[in-house]
Amino acid sequence: MSRERFYITTPIYYPSDKLHIGHTYCTVATDAFARYKRLRGCEVMFLTGTDEHGQKIEEKAKAAGLTPQEFVDRIVEGEGGILDLWKLMNISNDRFIRTTDDYHVKSIQYIFRRMYENGDIYKDKYVGKYCTPCESFWTDSQLKDGKCPDCGRDVTDAEEEAYFFRLSKYKDRVRELLLSGDFLEPASRVNEMIHNFIDCEGGLQDLCVSRTSFKWGIPVDFDPGHVVYVWIDALSNYITALGYGNDRYDDYEKFWPAVHIVGKEIVRFHSIIWPAMLMSLGEPLPKKVFGHGWLIIDGGKMSKSKGNVVDPYMLAERYGVDALRFFLMRTFPFGSDGNFTNELLLNTINNDLANDLGNLVSRTTAMAQKYFGGTLPANQAEGAEDAELIALASGLRSRYEDAMEKFAPHRALDEVFRVIQRANKYIDETTPWTLAKDMELNGARLARVLYNLLEVCRIAGVLLTPFMPESCRGIFEQIGAPENVRTWDSVASWGNMDANAAVTKGDALFPRIDVKAELEELENIAEAAKKAALPDIEIEPQSDETVDFDTFCKSDFRAVKVKSCEAVPKSDKLLKFTLDDGTGKDRQILSGIRKWYEPEQLVGKTLVAIVNLPPRKMMGLDSCGMLISAVHQKRGEEELNLIIVDDKIPAGAKLC
């Protein structure tokens, strides 16, 4: 009998920047589903990849002084790039597609042509707004206050020749699909789609699928001035990666249709446009689209400009890949948004992994070692406390399965942890250390208690494997569970663990975290990252306000020579200058530049001061005028440089 086949995909990510924890969330979830299906014995195809074309990438590459291909290569394949991130996160994808791959390009041209030939793609005019300096077309909704969203300048009405996909033709069939069974989940998203995009004013509109205003895309082969506009290119990856329209792979018949895991903001493309494209091509429709929620921060979107983007590399390196994978799946109900906080992360690791799971494994293995040298005797005695634990653990697989089949990993994990918590309670109820006091009398009972605990560790280990593959391997090694009891079948019923398994006590699987200290450290790391993301040098924009010449002339700037300079006691900012201003009398000026200069290095220098400001007191001392400095920001911090002029300028010379 051939094995059940299962094809699952993540969205393909834009390689316009480093990926963050939100992208990681989506890929880890898909990985957990893929691993779960493999555990069940399915033949799985798990696809992820990158969506590399489009105007944004073209612009970013230009700004970086690279060709678009060089730019995306760096983000995808470069050190610390997307491939590295998925490797680090232990993502088990079977294939990785890049939309710049030759075979994909070829397939897209084929798909576009077929849809053109069957009349579903036609040429028309795209009416929009055009920003001449940016050479960009914008729709009305993209404009910011009626102006170009990129440069803020005025836009003009313009037309561009473009190809359109007859999406409107598929309105009824798509509506029917959305309403049928569980094609789109969570169910709440179905109404959202129908209401916002199908039954809305204007209904489902045809879609612009080509552009002539930028070059970085797949050329329409029968009309080379046009490039295929992103969604046909991007969505088709799910079939081109199987060999549809190319001879690179031959898996289309075998694996299509897929389950698509996508973020909520792209559900529309996957549940409306993508099925309509497949209808046009006469191909089977996807099995399912699951729209998961977003990870948000302080109730809002993560963004580079807010400086609150959470770095998965740093967290995985600090707390372990499995701990991070687990946290993402355990904490946030998969269909809803979840608010990410460091505190939540650290507490979940401590409570669930260090306390509940880690302790169960370490207490169990330590006791098996201590009381029986690592191998339990065959002579074991049941007790009254066993029944409840066994019943709960025996039904775990089916409750877990139910949750996983409904794409509710958080619920599956909740079920596993209920059993783990029950097992910890069972330790308190049976008090093995008391039993151990009289081995002759209680040895057989103690052996059974420990066997039951090992069995819970094993069952939990098997079911946690899709979420924490490496740590579960560690659990199996410590409890001495061989391969044949690490399987899906082996957790269908209780008692499959060998009674005489060789238990070894290993290192703690999940060390406890000092939450307070770590929170501080994470805060420092975030601050440093924020700073690192700031521009190297920033200067204040020039003023739009004009001053009339007479006003300007009233400011009396003079060259002054430093006779002496010293730090002002009790001030970490001020230096006190005694200056020769050419009048024959000393002038005293206080200046807040101590951070940047040692007083002695300024003695003898010729500086510039404005001398007709009213005197003011600073730290109890008179300051008569102000020394002029140049100011700029370096990585977000102000930096001052005194204007030091040529020493041949005499003291008191007027600057004008």
Ligand code: MSP
């Ligand atoms: N390239 C398109 C997808 C094309 S699929 C044929 C795209 N790329 S993306 O890089 O912007 O986003 C990829 C996925 O990451 C989306 O599913 C998106 O929802 C997900 N996430 C991006 N930020 C996220 C969070 N903060 N939280 C959870 N997922 C988020 O869209």
